[in-house]
Each structure stands twice: as C-alpha cells, then as structure tokens.
Amino acid sequence: MYLITLDGETDFDGWRAAARSLALHRVVPAEVNWSVKGHVNGHAPSGLFEPSVLPPFDMADSTFNVPANFISLARAAILNRDSERFALLYRLLWRLKTDHDLLATMTDSDVAAATAMANAVHRDIRRMREVVRFREIGRERKAHYAAWFVPEHHIVEFAAPFFARRYADMPWSILTPDVCAHWDGHAITFTPGISRTEMPTANRLEETWRHHFQPYRPTQAETPKETSGKHGRNLAEASILEPLLADAARWTGGTMRPRPETPMKRKTDLDTLREDAAHCRACPLWKDATQTVFGEGPANATIMLVGEQPGDKEDLAGKPFVGPAGLMLDRALEEAGVDRRKVYVTNAVKHFKFLVRGKIRLHQKPSTPEIRACRQWYERELAAIQPALVVALGATAAQSVFGKITPIGRTRGRLIDLSEGCKALVTVHPSYLLRLPDPESKELEYRRFVDDLKIAAGLQKNSARAA
Numbered sequence: 001m002y003l004i005t006l007d008g009e010t011d012f013d014g015w016r017a018a019a020r021s022l023a024l025h026r027v028v029p030a031e032v033n034w035s036v037k038g039h040v041n042g043h044a045p046s047g048l049f050e051p052s053v054l055p056p057f058d059m060a061d062s063t064f065n066v067p068a069n070f071i072s073l074a075r076a077a078i079l080n081r082d083s084e085r086f087a088l089l090y091r092l093l094w095r096l097k098t099d100h101d102l103l104a105t106m107t108d109s110d111v112a113a114a115t116a117m118a119n120a121v122h123r124d125i126r127r128m129r130e131v132v133r134f135r136e137i138g139r140e141r142k143a144h145y146a147a148w149f150v151p152e153h154h155i156v157e158f159a160a161p162f163f164a165r166r167y168a169d170m171p172w173s174i175l176t177p178d179v180c181a182h183w184d185g186h187a188i189t190f191t192p193g194i195s196r197t198e199m200p201t202a203n204r205l206e207e208t209w210r211h212h213f214q215p216y217r218p219t220q221a222e223t224p225k226e227t228s229g230k231h232g233r234n235l236a237e238a239s240i241l242e243p244l245l246a247d248a249a250r251w252t253g254g255t256m257r258p259r260p261e262t263p264m265k266r267k268t269d270l271d272t273l274r275e276d277a278a279h280c281r282a283c284p285l286w287k288d289a290t291q292t293v294f295g296e297g298p299a300n301a302t303i304m305l306v307g308e309q310p311g312d313k314e315d316l317a318g319k320p321f322v323g324p325a326g327l328m329l330d331r332a333l334e335e336a337g338v339d340r341r342k343v344y345v346t347n348a349v350k351h352f353k354f355l356v357r358g359k360i361r362l363h364q365k366p367s368t369p370e371i372r373a374c375r376q377w378y379e380r381e382l383a384a385i386q387p388a389l390v391v392a393l394g395a396t397a398a399q400s401v402f403g404k405i406t407p408i409g410r411t412r413g414r415l416i417d418l419s420e421g422c423k424a425l426v427t428v429h430p431s432y433l434l435r436l437p438d439p440e441s442k443e444l445e446y447r448r449f450v451d452d453l454k455i456a457a458g459l460q461k462n463s464a465r466a467a
C-alpha cells in the first residue's frame, strides 16, 4: 500500500506530482491511500500499516501525456470537499493511459463523478462572487472591509484573486470557516478559518481574532514588504471588530441564508447551454467577470438580437442589456414596434471585459481572439432558437454573426441571407448613440436606429400572423 500525504486540501501540484510518479511506477489505484496532512482519507488509518515507498524514478526518461481537459477538470475537482476526489482523479488518470478519449464518455461513472465535482466547485465559486458583500469596518482608523462567507468547497484561495482584482483599491478580508483571505492593496494573505461557534460574543471573537491573526502575522525578515505593515496592524486592532460584531447577524443572514428552492422545470436546450457556458474558460475574460451573461428570451423567438458584450450592470445582474445601453435599446424597440419580450437577446462575448480605474470598471472592447473563443455559444444559441432574423448591434456583433470583420457602413439597414430561412440585419450599437456628443446628431442617429429596427418589427409581425 502506498500512502500519499498532500500538503493541504487544495494541493493540486502535490497530487499531480504524486499521481504522475505512481502512474509511471505502474501502481494500480487500489494500492494507493490518499491523505491530507493532519488526517487520512480512505480505508486504512495511518499507523495500522507500513506504507510502501516509491523507489526513485528518473522522471526525465519516462513520461506520458494526458489530455489538457483532464488537467482543468482535475484542478477544479480537487477543490471539491468530497474526500474521495484524490483517489477518483488518480483512477481517471490511470485509465486515461490506455483510453485517451475516456473523458468524452459522460456515461462512465468516474467521468460523471469527477465532472459533477468540478461543476459543484464552479457553482460555488460563482455563488461566492455573487453573494460576498463587503461592509466597512474600523472607520475610526483606516477603513477596512470585511465579508463573511461559508464556502461549500475549498474555493477561497482560488477565488480570492478575483476579489483582489475587482476590489483592488480597498483593503478587505473574506472570513470563512475554512480559511480567511486578506487583501491589503498589494498582496493576498491567508490565515486559518474562523468557526461560527467562535462568534457568539464579542470577547470570544476578539480572542479568536487575535489568536488567529497574531501567529500568522509574518515577521519583517520573512515577509515580502507588501504583505506586512498596515494590513497586519489593522487586523490586530480589536476596535475594528466591534462594528463587525454589531452587524454580524445581518451580515451572516445575508450570506448564509439557504438558497430558496427553485421549482422543478423541464430543461430546454437553452438551459443546458446556459449551464455549460457558465463554466466557459475558452478565453481569459471569465477570470475578472462576475459571471457568464448568457442570452435571454423565448426559445421560439423569431428575432435574435446580438450585442457586443455585457457591461458593468449586466455583469452584476447576469442579464443582457439591463444597463444604460439596454434602456436605449428598449426605447428604440418599443418605438419601432418590436416586442422585446418575444425577442431572444444575447451578446457576441459573454463575459464583461473591463479595466479597473478607481471605483469604476471601464468597458474594454473585446479582441478578435475573444470574439472567436465565444462564437461557439452564439452558434449554439442560433442552432437552438433558429430565428428568422439575427440583428447584429454594432461591429463586434457583426463580426460574430458573419464570422469575419464586417464594416457596419456597408451592410447596415438591409436584410442579408445568413443561412436557409435566416436573414441578418446589421445596425449600430445603442451605446454608440449614448456616446454621441451633440443632441442633433444623437436624434438623427437614433431615428436611423429605429428605422433599422422597424425592419425587424415587420418580420416579427409577419411571423406572428403566419403562426
């Protein structure tokens, strides 16, 4: 029996190195017992048997390749709280040596189990991004922001960089029962988790706080400059705890309330697509965005409207065109006689791309590789809905709809054959109208926009009559 002890619950590199070595030594999965420092998983508690030691192996001489999607699956699944994950992933790795396409067999119980673990992790990360709400504490000195969160899986270390990018200019702490993450404006540090049972009284929490933070406060000698200083000092201050405690019930209530049960409903193709797209990692935009903003609207829509990408408001709401450009679009659709409730509205790129400037997230135009990476979702939405008309709002949408850079000037305002039974119409993006500086050209361009949408209105009416 081989006993592998990983450094921690999220020690992917340790798992990978051990799994690789075990596989190269042809150690069958049943012969391996995986544990994490401090406790043993699996069937044989440590001390009851003498673990075998792998002989040294010249890794350079012998190697094998696993598909890239196995690595991303394993990276996510390893964050799952299921204690069987290390063994399951090694079993998959072992089987991949002889069956390279194994991951495509979703009916395989190991593949299905690992995929379910990875999906649960992704859902938990999304939930964390959505529900973490910082509250200002310690205002009497320097402001610090804190949030309480209870993760279902070991996601805090993985998810923390997102919050560092998103809230780059405010020092924050995310407190969880597993591990606490802290950002001081320069670096992320981690300290042990805080148990809820440690929170009932101010004194006890204060004690816990001091206990947890002090041993981990690095010394000048061992700390990179940016992780010491104001962050450590602030956290050690008992004064910052008081408002935190006063607010604790509301705070935890806000983040720990069980999610309401959603009524059972039959899944449509679009539901499946939406779920798949929620885990999309085809380009790096997912890292900073709050969530994938998928299309919305009836699956039998005659018209599909394609925008560029979600903006700040859409990123937070998870719905397309709900911000200022959405208001402009709604107004123009109404004036043109298009019923938005009957339209499927989506974007060429489904994650918000932005630059942080102070407290503002500045919209950035998506690049061609990002548009290409996201095009699979547009194509799959198109195939699921089969609209009679696709309206491309602006150049990015047109690039996605036609699969190539398409100047708006030359194509605008006329119906173009896209495929059997489906036409395309190109017009401007509503945010172009919002940016126009003088009221006269704004009005003129708005009228042209409404005229373009009237073509869509005609089609919507005809198809309603035909139905």
Ligand code: URA
Residues within 6 Å of the ligand: 307, 308, 309, 310, 311, 314, 319, 320, 321, 322, 323, 325, 326, 347, 431
């Ligand atoms: N702009 C877009 O292109 N899409 C949105 O969803 C919002 C703004």
